[in-house]
Each structure stands twice: as structure tokens, then as C-alpha cells.
Amino acid sequence: xxxxxxxxxxxxxxxxxxxxxxxxxxxxxxxxxxxxxxxxxxxxxxxxxxxxxxxxxxxxxxxxxxxxxxxxxxxxxxxxxxxx
Numbered sequence: 001x002x003x004x005x006x007x008x009x010x011x012x013x014x015x016x017x018x019x020x021x022x023x024x025x026x027x028x029x030x031x032x033x034x035x036x037x038x039x040x041x042x043x044x045x046x047x048x049x050x051x052x053x054x055x056x057x058x059x060x061x062x063x064x065x066x067x068x069x070x071x072x073x074x075x076x077x078x079x080x081x082x083x084x
Contacts, residue, residue, distance in 0.1 A: 011080060018073050028066040035059035
């Protein structure tokens with residue numbers, strides 16, 4: 001297998017991994033939205049208010065994780081474009 005073929009195979013593998021990572025990003029986005037809804041419900045008196053801060057903090061943590069994954073995918077795509 002020559003170097004070009006190896007690079008193409010690695011890129012195909014990276015593309016598949018990007019697809020899986022995008023699914024994780026979607027899950028994290030949905031989780032963060034759910035946590036925010038819970039916090040909003042808590043503030044409006046539907047739940048215990050001590051959960052507001054915890055849910056908001058966790059929603060922010062989840063969004064940061066999703067952002068890091070998005071950045072990693074973008075960096076991979078940018079590096080691939082420069083190398084092509």
C-alpha cells in the first residue's frame with residue numbers, strides 16, 4: 001500500500017469518526033437543553049429551587065464539551081484541506 005492510499009484510508013476512518021462524534025455532539029446539545037429546561041422549571045416553582053444552579057452549571061459543562069468536540073472536528077477538516 002502506497003502512502004497516498006494510506007492517507008486516503010486514514011481520512012475515511014477520520015470521516016467515520018467525525019460522524020460518531022457529531023452524534024455525540026447532538027446528544028450533548030440535547031442534554032444541555034434538557035438541563036436548562038429543568039432549571040427553568042425549578043425557577044418557575046415546578047421543582048425544588050436548589051436544583052437551578054446545579055442544572056445550569058451542568059448544562060454549561062455539557063455545552064463546553066460539545067464545543068470542544070466541534071472545534072476538534074473543525075481543526076481536522078482544516079488540516080485535511082491544507083494537506084490536500
